[in-house]
Amino acid sequence: MVKKLYLGLLFFFLYAPIIVLMVFSFxxxxxxxxxxxxxxxxxxxLFRDRRMQDAFRYTLLVAVISTAVSTFIGTFTAIxxxxxxxKWQAFALNVNYFPVINPEIVTAISLMMLYRSxxxxxxxxxxxxxxxxxxxxxxxxxxxxxxxxxxxxxxEAAQDLGATPWQAIVKVIIPQIRPSIxxxxxxxxxxxxxxxxxxxxxxxxxxxxxxxxxxxxxxxGIRPTVNALATLMVAVIFTxxxxxxxxxxxxxxx
Amino acid sequence: xxxxxxxxxxxxxxxxxxxxxxxxxxxxxxxxxxPEPLTFQFSLxxxxxxxxxxxxxxxxxxxxxxxxxxxxxxLIGYPAAWFISRLRARSQSQVILLLMMPMWINMLxxxxxxxxxxxxxxxxxxxxxxxxxxxxxxxxxxxxVILGMVYNFLPFMILPIYTAILKVDANLVDAARDLxxxxxxxxxxxxxxxxxxxxxxxITMVFLPSMSSFVIPQLLGGGQFLxxxxxxxxxxxxxxxxxxGSALAMLLMAFILLSVxxxxxxxxxxxxxxxxxxxx
Amino acid sequence: xxxxxGIALFVLTLAGCGxxxxxxxxxxxxxxxMDPEAIRLFEDEFGVRxxxxxxxxxxxxYQVLRAGTTQYDVVFPSDYKIERMISEGMLLPLDFDxxxxxxxxxxxxxxxxxxxxxxxxxxxxxxxxxxxxxxKVVSGPVDSWSILWDEAYGGQIYMYDSQRDSLxxxxxxLGYSLNTTDMDELAAARDLLIKQSPLVIAYVTDHVxxxxxxxxxxxxVVYSGDAAFIMSENPNMNFAIPKExxxxxxxxxxIPKGANNPDLAHAFINxxxxxxxxxxxxxxxxxxxxxxxxxxxxKGEVWADNFAYNPPREVLDGIPMEMFRDPGAYLEIYDRxxxxxxxxxx
Numbered sequence: 001m002v003k004k005l006y007l008g009l010l011f012f013f014l015y016a017p018i019i020v021l022m023v024f025s026f027x028x029x030x031x032x033x034x035x036x037x038x039x040x041x042x043x044x045x046l047f048r049d050r051r052m053q054d055a056f057r058y059t060l061l062v063a064v065i066s067t068a069v070s071t072f073i074g075t076f077t078a079i080x081x082x083x084x085x086x087k088w089q090a091f092a093l094n095v096n097y098f099p100v101i102n103p104e105i106v107t108a109i110s111l112m113m114l115y116r117s118x119x120x121x122x123x124x125x126x127x128x129x130x131x132x133x134x135x136x137x138x139x140x141x142x143x144x145x146x147x148x149x150x151x152x153x154x155x156e157a158a159q160d161l162g163a164t165p166w167q168a169i170v171k172v173i174i175p176q177i178r179p180s181i182x183x184x185x186x187x188x189x190x191x192x193x194x195x196x197x198x199x200x201x202x203x204x205x206x207x208x209x210x211x212x213x214x215x216x217x218x219x220x221g222i223r224p225t226v227n228a229l230a231t232l233m234v235a236v237i238f239t240x241x242x243x244x245x246x247x248x249x250x251x252x253x254x
Numbered sequence: 255x256x257x258x259x260x261x262x263x264x265x266x267x268x269x270x271x272x273x274x275x276x277x278x279x280x281x282x283x284x285x286x287x288x289p290e291p292l293t294f295q296f297s298l299x300x301x302x303x304x305x306x307x308x309x310x311x312x313x314x315x316x317x318x319x320x321x322x323x324x325x326x327x328x329l330i331g332y333p334a335a336w337f338i339s340r341l342r343a344r345s346q347s348q349v350i351l352l353l354m355m356p357m358w359i360n361m362l363x364x365x366x367x368x369x370x371x372x373x374x375x376x377x378x379x380x381x382x383x384x385x386x387x388x389x390x391x392x393x394x395x396x397x398x399v400i401l402g403m404v405y406n407f408l409p410f411m412i413l414p415i416y417t418a419i420l421k422v423d424a425n426l427v428d429a430a431r432d433l434x435x436x437x438x439x440x441x442x443x444x445x446x447x448x449x450x451x452x453x454x455x456x457i458t459m460v461f462l463p464s465m466s467s468f469v470i471p472q473l474l475g476g477g478q479f480l481x482x483x484x485x486x487x488x489x490x491x492x493x494x495x496x497x498x499g500s501a502l503a504m505l506l507m508a509f510i511l512l513s514v515x516x517x518x519x520x521x522x523x524x525x526x527x528x529x530x531x532x533x534x
Numbered sequence: 535x536x537x538x539x540g541i542a543l544f545v546l547t548l549a550g551c552g553x554x555x556x557x558x559x560x561x562x563x564x565x566x567x568m569d570p571e572a573i574r575l576f577e578d579e580f581g582v583r584x585x586x587x588x589x590x591x592x593x594x595x596y597q598v599l600r601a602g603t604t605q606y607d608v609v610f611p612s613d614y615k616i617e618r619m620i621s622e623g624m625l626l627p628l629d630f631d632x633x634x635x636x637x638x639x640x641x642x643x644x645x646x647x648x649x650x651x652x653x654x655x656x657x658x659x660x661x662x663x664x665x666x667x668x669x670k671v672v673s674g675p676v677d678s679w680s681i682l683w684d685e686a687y688g689g690q691i692y693m694y695d696s697q698r699d700s701l702x703x704x705x706x707x708l709g710y711s712l713n714t715t716d717m718d719e720l721a722a723a724r725d726l727l728i729k730q731s732p733l734v735i736a737y738v739t740d741h742v743x744x745x746x747x748x749x750x751x752x753x754x755v756v757y758s759g760d761a762a763f764i765m766s767e768n769p770n771m772n773f774a775i776p777k778e779x780x781x782x783x784x785x786x787x788x789i790p791k792g793a794n795n796p797d798l799a800h801a802f803i804n805x806x807x808x809x810x811x812x813x814x815x816x817x818x819x820x821x822x823x824x825x826x827x828x829x830x831x832x833k834g835e836v837w838a839d840n841f842a843y844n845p846p847r848e849v850l851d852g853i854p855m856e857m858f859r860d861p862g863a864y865l866e867i868y869d870r871x872x873x874x875x876x877x878x879x880x
Binding site: 002006007013014017018024033073077079080081083084092096097100101102103104105106110114133138141144145146148155165179186187190193194197210218227230233234237241244245248249 | 256257259260263264272276334340344345349351352354356361368418465466510
């Protein structure tokens, strides 16, 4: 009872502003603060707005790839780090914290200078690399505590029984830390979707993402087409979760 | 194959993408343009400037807000993580997903929505007026700033704690109860200690980035909360003095590493460089 | 394996857009500062592709140009930034033989301090900074910045969270130049702003537009183009340019050195001042156009028929206007003063 009430309140808190911006996606006027009447104008505009659609595709593409890559690298790195000598562990972890500590502008500018000195073309690739770079620390942070808590004898036992170290990792360690890998991936995905400053300085050539569009738009007031897009996103995810839930219930029953 | 070699590629990678740029920023912070064009000379002037009262005041203000936000996230997030871990196994990952989903909507959009809720002619006041309650001016207050920060960082506290609690064996809890421990004792002696690694990760993930974030305090605090992240960004973009900006960034980094080191000193578990604690 | 294949396919479809062999023009503009239809028309007429990126401030734009991450052909900076870019040799002199439509630009907006000979820039939009006020709350005439220090409106005032814009207000009220480098004058302006701070409900940025439309405050310092938008959405709001003077600003089109396609860039700038295109843009953006033909075409429109969009000649002549100049090293002093004001406001 307490559990349901607490989680209910928590989700109300988390979704209150989301509901507000969803409601205003149906607003007639451009204002995100005053309700003037129901309309689907912004949805129509969204389907005409090529720029917004491109930004959305790039956003999703970068988020999906950077999550996959950073989760992969982050997980295996964490497994490796844990085996390093303590001094090197401390070094790796401290450096790992830098992008988390640093103001985004510092990371953004230093990456921009790095790519510039490597004579890279700014665009999709540089944006993607930056996202991978700032996501990995979060994956490592998420995976590591669970690795430390793992029974150290487990992997050794597996190897004693004839498993190669690789098999021990894939068959024994990874299944044990799966929830924290999931958590790390979720965080990487979230960091990627929400980033503005680093993306701004490390993209170009017509490659943009939703954050860049939204921040640039903010000066004249954000158009509710963005709200419409957010509403569709939330609706799609909710539907998927609901269906997944149904399927798992059915599976549990049969 | 040696497992630790798995970390080598990343060590090379962070050396290139993090350490080298950081060294450059450090270098920037200790030099200034020399008398001739394109010459540089060693100088500590930027640090002296960074350490003056005004900037320390800004740094302290950011620390207080980050600390308050982290504490609030922990207080709200711990029970949440606990309750989620007690849900039916198959709905847990879906609840976690739904917990994270609001963060997928752009931060600016979410903050604006909060402003629409909290502002003088906003939604909250309309609801209060409907029930005949007095109007509240919540926007542009300390409360609004902390609320915005908690809103933005809460999932990063809940998730690590949840994964830590998840591994607490239900049998362990039952055993404690069978041996006569009260629910309170069971929690304090069995569950809480096992969730400490999650708490530490959570604090790290909330405290570190919130020290340098400034958009939320700027919007919900009405610009009256000057944050160190804002000060640094202004040096890089507005004044174009990267030397001073770099000195401020190094100061921030030193300050955070120091406070984390202090936190570690007060954490008895890490004394024996022990189980489940991130080594520093 | 199937899953992986699925993801790979998904990724490929998402990535499936690229260059189709048409000539390309790289344009870098403020967000929401051009009708997308104007770009489409240009692409159709010239058979080219416009690669369009947006920025959110002069400062971020400047850093990107300095780093040269993308070689842009046409950029839209503001006056003081153009002055800086000219002095640093970042801009290409324009060839006005290729810009016949530049003759449509009002003479009042030519020969201004940032580009005195009009060699490097063609004005795109312009405006002033003034006070937007709620006529239902504010009684009496609004004609002076001093109303922002009137205790009757305590807790009802929005200031701008920007060093130069807020300092400008205090400096003008004190009768000083908004480009002053006199430390005593700057200190006086700082003290005046700190004295004002208890009356200020918030130092805002972009959100002032939505907040004033919602009527969350009685008075706000606002750019004229935004004021025109606020007034068109909330009829209770009005705009005034204080008699002590204000900032006159111009955003203009320039061609950076190293542009890949200067000819096409000239064609683009020229296209922007064709009467119908200039009209299309000013209707879309609601900022004041320097193009006299476009201005004539929108006369009588509700949003254009006001002080903010089209201040009458006699008003402009009666009020001392000044433009921001590139402050050079003084930026750091302004920055420090602004930090002191915000800390003092707490």
